[in-house]
Amino acid sequence: MGGGGSQRALHRAREPRPGPCAIVRPLAASSVVDGFEDLTATDPPRFATHWSSTMTTTLSGPVRVRFAPSPTGNLHVGGARTAIYNELLVKSLGGAFILRIEDTDRERSDDAKTRQIIDAMHWLGISVDEGPFLQSERYARHSERAAELLSKGLAYRDFRSSEAIEEVRKRAHAEGVTLKSLAPEPTAEETERRLAAGDPSVVRFRMPEEEIVVHDLVRGDVSFPAEVHEDLVILRADGSPTYHLSVVCDDIDMAVDLVLRGEDHLSNTPKHIALFRALGATVPRFGHLPLILGADKKRLSKRTGATSVEEFQSQGILPQALYNYLVLLGWSPGDDREVMTKDEIVAAFTAARLGGSASVFDVDKLAWMNTQYMVNLSDDEFMPQAKTFLPAVGLAAEANSERMARALTLHRVRSANLVELAEQVGIYFSDEVEFDETLSRKYLRKDENLVSHLTELSRRFATSDFTVDALDGVLRALAEEVGVGAGALIHPTRMALSGSKSGPPLFDLVALMGSERTEARMAQYGEYLAALPPEAEG
RNA sequence: GGCCCUAUCGUCUAGUCUGGUCAGGACACCGCCCUUUCAAGGCGGCGACACGGGUUCGAAUCCCGUUGGGGCUACCA
Numbered sequence: 001m002g003g004g005g006s007q008r009a010l011h012r013a014r015e016p017r018p019g020p021c022a023i024v025r026p027l028a029a030s031s032v033v034d035g036f037e038d039l040t041a042t043d044p045p046r047f048a049t050h051w052s053s054t055m056t057t058t059l060s061g062p063v064r065v066r067f068a069p070s071p072t073g074n075l076h077v078g079g080a081r082t083a084i085y086n087e088l089l090v091k092s093l094g095g096a097f098i099l100r101i102e103d104t105d106r107e108r109s110d111d112a113k114t115r116q117i118i119d120a121m122h123w124l125g126i127s128v129d130e131g132p133f134l135q136s137e138r139y140a141r142h143s144e145r146a147a148e149l150l151s152k153g154l155a156y157r158d159f160r161s162s163e164a165i166e167e168v169r170k171r172a173h174a175e176g177v178t179l180k181s182l183a184p185e186p187t188a189e190e191t192e193r194r195l196a197a198g199d200p201s202v203v204r205f206r207m208p209e210e211e212i213v214v215h216d217l218v219r220g221d222v223s224f225p226a227e228v229h230e231d232l233v234i235l236r237a238d239g240s241p242t243y244h245l246s247v248v249c250d251d252i253d254m255a256v257d258l259v260l261r262g263e264d265h266l267s268n269t270p271k272h273i274a275l276f277r278a279l280g281a282t283v284p285r286f287g288h289l290p291l292i293l294g295a296d297k298k299r300l301s302k303r304t305g306a307t308s309v310e311e312f313q314s315q316g317i318l319p320q321a322l323y324n325y326l327v328l329l330g331w332s333p334g335d336d337r338e339v340m341t342k343d344e345i346v347a348a349f350t351a352a353r354l355g356g357s358a359s360v361f362d363v364d365k366l367a368w369m370n371t372q373y374m375v376n377l378s379d380d381e382f383m384p385q386a387k388t389f390l391p392a393v394g395l396a397a398e399a400n401s402e403r404m405a406r407a408l409t410l411h412r413v414r415s416a417n418l419v420e421l422a423e424q425v426g427i428y429f430s431d432e433v434e435f436d437e438t439l440s441r442k443y444l445r446k447d448e449n450l451v452s453h454l455t456e457l458s459r460r461f462a463t464s465d466f467t468v469d470a471l472d473g474v475l476r477a478l479a480e481e482v483g484v485g486a487g488a489l490i491h492p493t494r495m496a497l498s499g500s501k502s503g504p505p506l507f508d509l510v511a512l513m514g515s516e517r518t519e520a521r522m523a524q525y526g527e528y529l530a531a532l533p534p535e536a537e538g
Numbered sequence: 539g540g541c542c543c544u545a546u547c548g549u550c551u552a553g554u555c556u557g558g559u560c561a562g563g564a565c566a567c568c569g570c571c572c573u574u575u576c577a578a579g580g581c582g583g584c585g586a587c588a589c590g591g592g593u594u595c596g597a598a599u600c601c602c603g604u605u606g607g608g609g610c611u612a613c614c615a
Contacts, residue, residue, distance in 0.1 A: 070615045162613055202613055228541050236613040243615045267542055267610035336563045362549050365565040414577040490574045502576030
């Protein structure tokens with residue numbers, strides 16, 4: 001089969017295409033193209049052996065794959081995972097990763113969403129080799145291909161309304177017979193007559209009456225019996241191409257040879273295979289990824305929690321953590337490794353280890369994964385990301401100070417995410433401290449002379465070096481002198497400075513707080529303690 | 539309803555193709571250790587082969603059925 005054969009377009013004839021993607025134009029909107037270069041990266045082609053889970057087929061590169069989201073919403077974590085696996089395939093096998101925005105439904109598509117999807121991919125560190133391409137810009141090409149199918153007799157005009165068809169379809173299902181047996185195609189005479197009369201019609205692709213087998217990379221062979229195929233609309237009454245036609249045309253023109261997408265498309269694949277064949281193209285290889293479920297085991301939805309990459313970003317999740325977590329949701333390296341660098345993931349990745357069953361999105365495990373990166377990321381990678389959350393808590397001006405760097409270092413290990421971290425470091429820059437009454441009373445019970453001890457401690461701090469060791473020495477010496485345990489002074493001091501019972505090691509806290517703030521807060525806390533109303537009995 | 543996918547601890551999974559290690563790891567949970575607190579970390583515990591039939595000396599693994607979950611069934615993508 002040739003790459004297109006002789007085509008007799010109805011309206012405008014196209015020049016012969018020089019290459020597979022030559023007619024594909026990049027995004028027109030410059031706002032979308034801007035900054036996109038960061039996303040693209042070229043890697044030298046590499047070869048690796050991939051084993052299918054059910055067959056001994058080897059998957060070898062290079063491959064041309066694509067990610068084709070529709071801009072009707074933000075980038076969903078399921079979509080993100082699909083994009084990641086596609087990228088991984090190219091990184092391990094060589095080839096090209098194409099981004100195509102499926103915006104043919106202009107009513108529901110939105111350029112801001114397109115921008116958002118690209119930003120989210122960029123943030124996650126997914127690099128694209130070609131695109132983004134806008135499917136809507138290829139309208140003419142899709143119409144042309146439909147006309148070609150029509151002229152070759154592989155598709156036909158259908159003058160029935162969708163309501164009328166729906167009626168027949170219901171009846172066919174009820175009687176357990178095929179749609180076509182109840183509603184045959186219009187005859188040539190009828191077509192001619194109604195066309196002449198100017199009756200509205202759609203163009204319907206005639207599905208072959210034969211079994212179609214999908215050789216699926218993750219599921220093995222999946223066959224669809226001849227009786228289940230129904231002819232599908234490829235051109236609407238207004239002449240616009242439908243999704244199935246557009247996808248296949250674009251995959252052909254972009255020379256996509258491996259389609260790795262969500263399981264929701266598995267049942268559509270026979271349609272696509274038939275279309276590839278009818279259009280004289282080589283059928284690509286397919287792989288269908290399972291869907292991601294919510295905690296309720298239903299398809300992940302907003303009801304169950306965050307679903308978009310953007311939401312996790314704003315929750316202060318690190319992109320490296322989300323990426324790593326998503327990779328592990330449906331794939332494993334085969335050994336016990338979980339926290340892995342992208343290089344390690346690329347090196348270990350094979351399509352054969354992709355799982356076929358749906359998995360539940362576990363926010364707890366994501367939180368754990370995030371902790372791993374909060375703790376272990378290098379300063380170079382961590383600090384810039386942490387700083388982006390500072391303006392939201394009013395610390396924009398302090399973001400690049402030495403004190404802030406120390407504060408972030410001290411607190412990153414005890415924050416679950418960047419939002420929490422930004423909130424925690426606020427204590428070093430604010431003058432508002434709120435004391436906990438219950439705990440304060442408890443401290444008072446442990447040491448009835450607490451107020452005078454704290455006053456003395458504050459006085460000694462004032463003449464001490466503000467180093468961890470010096471401060472430590474000062475406090476312990478005083479504790480010993482007055483005959484209390486160090487803890488009896490440590491905990492109230494922590495409360496005085498931070499308003500909390502927990503936090504970094506106390507002397508790190510004091511040293512970073514600085515003598516001025518330390519003195520002020522300890523004085524303030526002393527007053528607070530002295531003014532506490534007597535405890536109510538019972 | 540029809541067609542298709544899928545099924546190991548609560549969750550993510552290894553093991554299934556090439557039947558035979560107390561079914562391994564991780565999250566969560568519980569306990570202990572470390573420690574001025576909180577984290578992080580270390581150690582330990584709890585906890586699964588959906589069910590029913592086969593085949594076999596032997597089944598998580600192979601076969602059949604049942605049940606559960608999911609997807610598709612548009613002039614949406």
